[in-house]
Amino acid sequence: MWNLSKEVKEKFLKCNTLPIPESDEDWENALIEAKEEGEDLSARLKQELEEVKKELLEVLPNQFVFYVENGTLNQPTLPISVREDYLQWAQEACKEFEQILDAAYEQTQQSVTYLPTTVQDVFAESLHDSTIERIEREGDSLHLYINTDGGFSSKSLIHFTFQNVTTEETDEPIQFGQWFIYYELQKTDVGFAFRVLFECPDAEWTITMKNMDAQYYYRPVAYATLSDEGKIDETSLAEYVAQLNPD
Template sequence: MKYYSKDWYKEMQLYSFLNFPDTKEEWDETIKYFESNGKDYIKNLKKDLEFFKNDLLKFLPESFHSYINDGTLNTAYPSEKLRNMINNWKDEYDQQMEDLNKEYRSKYNASKDLLPLSIVKLNEISLHDSNVKSIENLSIDTFVINLDCAGGFNDFTEIKLTFKGVKEISMPEDIKGGFWLYDEVYPAKSGFELHVLFDIPFIEFKIVAEDIIVEGKSDN
């Protein structure tokens, strides 16, 4: 994917990871709340840090690395210096994401007239968090994705995507059971090129096809 890639998504998760209570009093109250429920708040934070450590070292500036390596990035109430570093990084990240979204939307709008109307209409439906119920290869050039949209961000309960005139599919793993995160679409020589970032499995999926049939079901 050119914009909403695996690395893009991983960095986005760090934005949420770097959240702290506004005051030391709130921090202490949170620790006490966990203790009253028989849980160790700091121990959980250490596990979170270990889970994200490689990505933190990869995406955060070197000035953060000592905090990451000694475990104090999230296991102690942040100093004013660290909080300022985090806020500055978040401000820069916000601007980068705004610029990235604008760039993709600009390129999409500029090429919209070159795309089949069916994929343009699909692009107006948010498939975020829709779950892949099944996939089917109906023929050498027809591929189907059946989506459960119950937990998604649209008005459908199910959506069936039938790709016609398939020229190429890149699918590192079986996407059955996966969750549709983000997508990009571009004109192809005769049709379109759709990229989708899936989770569970966390993969980048690509399909090039001439057309798509979108069939949706809803409770209404």
């Protein structure tokens, strides 16, 4: 049984689609700031509520529906007791999602111990915000290359090899440039299962296989230096190439 799913992620997002100030002081500051900027705060808040109303009503407890329908859920006139209950509900939704992420992490850490040390090295750091660089299919194997630029891994490029793939399920075909958001690895009776929730576009991808391996690579220091400078011309590029070790 999976901890992570697209439905779980979407529920969490819907529960947090309408943040509101948490105290009288926060509301007072928001009103003062709006007045100073000549903004109609009430009108803007009504528009924000209208934009998320449909999704919010899909997850909102019945006790708050009245305040959505009359447009006061995110207005300073909302009764304090209702505001506190709404904030508590949103906080509990966040806590529930954090527990799901923790369970997925624990599942992954337990499962990865059955795999080669290179795979363990990869999962020792987060893949969050990595992107798909390339996908190659070869017989019953699938090669997935991911780029960690802008992510949280010290490794620059990771090459997963999913060997003897038995099933692959997705609601949207995975493609170049998609972002890793959440993921979970499971040990099964006959091998392993790996699930990833992607963004841009949103997708839930699950692949089962008998085994998996991984390789990872680091970019040269010269690459990081050139990237940090943020300006590439013919001279700097030639200097960069000259510093590379062809071996």
